[in-house]
Structures are given as structure tokens and as C-alpha cells.
Amino acid sequence: MACCERGGKGRLAKLYKDFGDVREDNFKKWWTEGGRGATLFSENVPELTLRELSDKSQWDEAWTADEVLVVAIPLTSSRRYIQSRLIRLLDKRHHAEKPGRKKSNLAxxxxxxxxxxxxxxxxxxxxxxxxxxxxQVKDEKPKVPLWKIGEQMRLVRTAMTSDDISLNEQQDRRNVMGASVKRYIANAEKLIANTAKGRFPLTKK
Structure with a gap:
């Protein structure tokens, strides 16, 4: 946020150039403005089409066995034989999934x-x-306990306190609520730190 307030100056200048001012509450507006979302996060996957290779120079070194099936078809064989063999090959090798990047292909x-x-x-x-x-409240005096932040947001409904439960039960619920808020804060800080490194969304150090 400090980088946004400085107009994109500082160590996060590159990130600001790509993401712009992220203080805007309207996510849809931010995402669609200038095609920002698609530009930042979309995969540039070259389109593969079924075609005949007439020369070895048409071979693409980027092809992998998981993505492309290369076959040699003897044109002297019968059409029925060729079709049956192709069907068997496809049954063995073709496992179409929804388009998009698989987790294992992140690299x-x-x-x-x-x-x-x-x-x-x-x-x-x-x-x-x-x-x-x-x-908003972290610098307030007296210090606002984390469980109270969670209660104000009704973060964990089963951990909300009330006057009709025992003091021990109230404390247990506050502990649960406080731990939940602490976890959200920790994840947010990791998300922010990793985004600055160009890794999003990631909550690991």
C-alpha cells in the first residue's frame, strides 16, 4: 500500500507497474482494466492442430509425449487397419482434461x-x-485482541461468545477465534511478501 501511496516508487516499482494501484475495492474493474488480469495471469499456449508433417524441420522440439502423439502410417495398409490401429493408440494415449495448466507443469x-x-x-x-x-486497529491503545477482530467479522460462527455460556467456554471460544485471525494475518503477510517476488498466490515462505 505504501508503494501505491508513493505513486509506484520504491523497491516494489516493478510490481506496481504490472499491477497498478491495488487500493481500488472494485476487483472486477481492476482485473478488466486494460486486460490486466489476462495479461498477468494467462498462459500463452501455442495452438496445436492435427496436421501432416511433410518434412523433419516441422518437428517441434517443445513437443512432449504427454501432449503430442507422432505416428507413422503405412499408406500401403488398408483404411480399416489404419483406423483400427489409430483408435487403439488413442484409447491408450488420449486422456483429455479441461484446458489450463496442470499443477505439475508450474515450472x-x-x-x-x-x-x-x-x-x-x-x-x-x-x-x-x-x-x-x-x-486498522493494530496501533490502537489499549490493544485490540485478535479474537475481537474475529467476532466483529463473525469469522468463525461456532466460536462466537455470548452471555449465556460459562467463562471457561467463553475463553475457549476466544482462543479459537484468535487463532483463526492470527492464521489469516500470517497468510496475508506471506501472500504480500511472495507477490512482491512475483509468486502469487503463495502462503509459504
Missing amino acids: QSTASYPLERNYTIENLQKTLQVYDKYL
Whole structure:
């Protein structure tokens, strides 16, 4: 946020140039503005089409056995034989999945900012909301306990306190709520630190 306030100056200048001012609450506007989301996170996958190779120079060194099946078809054989063999080969090798990058192919990603893992938008939003709330109150005196932040946001409904439960039960619930808030804050700080390194969304050090 400090980088945004300085107009993109500082050690995160490269990140600011790519992501722009992220203080805007309208995620859809941020994502679609100038095609930003697609530019940053989309994969530049070359289109593969079924075709005949008439020369060895048409072979692409980037092809892998998982993505391309190369066969030699003897044109002297009958059409029925060729078709039956192709069907058997396809049954053995063809395992179509939904388009997109598989987790195991992260190192081969062509995106400017490869997605380290699949997070739901809801989870990321909740993490940001908790962190924003924490930043708002972290310097207040007296210090606001983490469990109170969670209660204000109704973060864990089963850990909400009330006047009709025992003091021990209240303390147990506050411990659960506080631990949950602490976990969200820790994840948010890791997300921010890793995003600055071009790794998003990642909650590992």
C-alpha cells in the first residue's frame, strides 16, 4: 500500500507497474482494466492442430509425449487397419482434461505471474478483509485482541461468545477465534511478501 501511496516508487516499482494501484475495492474493474488480469495471469499456449508433417524441420522440439502423439502410417495398409490401429493408440494415449495448466507443469508456465496454487476468490477476499481490519486497529491503545477482530467479522460462527455460556467456554471460544485471525494475518503477510517476488498466490515462505 505504501508503494501505491508513493505513486509506484520504491523497491516494489516493478510490481506496481504490472499491477497498478491495488487500493481500488472494485476487483472486477481492476482485473478488466486494460486486460490486466489476462495479461498477468494467462498462459500463452501455442495452438496445436492435427496436421501432416511433410518434412523433419516441422518437428517441434517443445513437443512432449504427454501432449503430442507422432505416428507413422503405412499408406500401403488398408483404411480399416489404419483406423483400427489409430483408435487403439488413442484409447491408450488420449486422456483429455479441461484446458489450463496442470499443477505439475508450474515450472513450464508461460504466464507473467504463474498461479502457484488454486485459491478461491472468496478465500483471498476473506484473507484481505481480515488483514485490512487488523491494520486498522493494530496501533490502537489499549490493544485490540485478535479474537475481537474475529467476532466483529463473525469469522468463525461456532466460536462466537455470548452471555449465556460459562467463562471457561467463553475463553475457549476466544482462543479459537484468535487463532483463526492470527492464521489469516500470517497468510496475508506471506501472500504480500511472495507477490512482491512475483509468486502469487503463495502462503509459504
